[in-house]
Amino acid sequence: MSFDVGIIGGGVIGCATALSLAQSGARVLLVEKHRIGRESSWAGGGILYPLLPWDYSEAVTRLTERSLELFPAWASQLTHSSGIDPEFQQCGMLVLAPFSADTAQAWCDAHATQMSVTSGNSVISALEQDNEALWLPGVNQVRNPRLLKALHRSLNALGVKIVQENEITAWETHENVVSGIKTSHGVLRAENYIVTAGAWSKSLLSKHALDLDIRPVRGQMLLFKAEPGLLQNIILKNGIYLIPRLDGHILVGSTLEDAGFNKATTEEARSMLYDQAIGILPLLKNASLVLHWSGLRPGSPDNIPTIDRHPVLKNLYINSGHFRYGVTMSPASAEIMTNMILGRHQSMDITPYRWPVSAK
Ligand SMILES: Cc1cc2nc3c(=O)[nH]c(=O)nc-3n(C[C@H](O)[C@H](O)[C@H](O)COP(=O)(O)OP(=O)(O)OC[C@H]3O[C@@H](n4cnc5c(N)ncnc54)[C@H](O)[C@@H]3O)c2cc1C
Numbered sequence: 001m002s003f004d005v006g007i008i009g010g011g012v013i014g015c016a017t018a019l020s021l022a023q024s025g026a027r028v029l030l031v032e033k034h035r036i037g038r039e040s041s042w043a044g045g046g047i048l049y050p051l052l053p054w055d056y057s058e059a060v061t062r063l064t065e066r067s068l069e070l071f072p073a074w075a076s077q078l079t080h081s082s083g084i085d086p087e088f089q090q091c092g093m094l095v096l097a098p099f100s101a102d103t104a105q106a107w108c109d110a111h112a113t114q115m116s117v118t119s120g121n122s123v124i125s126a127l128e129q130d131n132e133a134l135w136l137p138g139v140n141q142v143r144n145p146r147l148l149k150a151l152h153r154s155l156n157a158l159g160v161k162i163v164q165e166n167e168i169t170a171w172e173t174h175e176n177v178v179s180g181i182k183t184s185h186g187v188l189r190a191e192n193y194i195v196t197a198g199a200w201s202k203s204l205l206s207k208h209a210l211d212l213d214i215r216p217v218r219g220q221m222l223l224f225k226a227e228p229g230l231l232q233n234i235i236l237k238n239g240i241y242l243i244p245r246l247d248g249h250i251l252v253g254s255t256l257e258d259a260g261f262n263k264a265t266t267e268e269a270r271s272m273l274y275d276q277a278i279g280i281l282p283l284l285k286n287a288s289l290v291l292h293w294s295g296l297r298p299g300s301p302d303n304i305p306t307i308d309r310h311p312v313l314k315n316l317y318i319n320s321g322h323f324r325y326g327v328t329m330s331p332a333s334a335e336i337m338t339n340m341i342l343g344r345h346q347s348m349d350i351t352p353y354r355w356p357v358s359a360k
């Protein structure tokens with residue numbers, strides 16, 4: 001069988017891109033070195049929002065705003081096509097001090113975002129302290145492992161060829177095109193290739209990465225099991241967040257560590273996250289701590305992903321470097337990539353996502 005597109009890496013970005021292209025009629029091959037959706041995309045929290053959006057550039061805002069327009073219909077379509085509910089839900093986020101209410105208000109006014117400055121306890125009565133807080137009622141979340149399972153099943157239903165446990169190890173090039181990808185199980189071929197290998201994208205591209213700056217940034221997370229309803233909204237304080245799931249699970253994250261490709265968890269991070277979480281919500285002491293894990297984010301400068309065609313190799317593309325917000329940005333990033341491959345009009349300015357090449 002021949003393929004229009006070969007996608008390398010089966011995280012949320014690779015799966016969303018494969019789905020979008022297959023829905024547009026392309027014959028898609030998706031190659032994953034381990035199992036679909038078990039790396040950063042599984043490890044993440046699923047908050048569909050840049051934690052403090054006023055800390056980021058318009059390039060991040062545009063991509064997240066477009067994704068958030070697409071998400072409700074995307075999630076319900078995935079539920080229908082897969083029978084798996086990714087638990088997309090609007091749960092709101094309460095930001096506890098420190099923050100600049102003026103900066104937040106100015107950003108929210110400029111981006112038509114609902115926000116109020118309120119007493120923390122008026123939203124969540126179980127907080128340790130009742131201080132002034134920012135309440136963002138429109139913030140959504142999704143349950144990552146379910147989202148990835150729903151994507152996987154939907155891709156199967158659409159006839160996407162998925163090859164797992166198969167690592168891309170090298171590129172076969174001829175003049176200015178990629179003619180094949182060497183894998184642990186032989187050479188695979190397609191008309192076009194898209195790298196969606198997350199934190200591994202730069203090392204996989206090797207010399208073809210040019211000035212691409214994507215590096216692994218480790219994030220550790222804890223999972224508690226509490227009574228459903230103990231917490232209903234996301235809480236963010238000083239970079240630490242608590243995310244309640246519908247069944248009573250509460251995620252606490254996360255660290256930002258430069259540890260290379262080492263995915264080990266550490267006792268230091270476990271106790272820091274635990275202490276911070278109990279400090280915010282003392283009732284968590286009664287919940288059981290059920291899991292501690294880590295994932296490698298595809299870190300990028302200013303959290304701006306690269307979504308572009310290679311400057312030299314005409315049939316090679318990348319959709320990677322989504323750093324802290326790859327789940328949030330997935331449908332919009334897939335849309336941009338699909339428009340690019342199919343030569344369609346882009347609905348937004350995509351220049352910030354260009355493949356970086358420094359002038360020599
Ligand atoms: C602790 C933590 C919390 C987070 N919280 C959030 C959040 O709340 N909201 C949000 O939007 N984002 C969050 N993120 C970020 C988000 O998870 C990532 O941005 C996103 O998962 C990146 O997706 P990806 O598909 O690019 O990478 P990945 O999910 O890592 O997928 C890349 C895939 O490529 C495969 N691969 C690599 N090399 C090869 C090769 N040579 N051959 C074949 N396959 C290969 C890998 O095995 C992997 O499956 C969080 C991340 C972490 C770690």
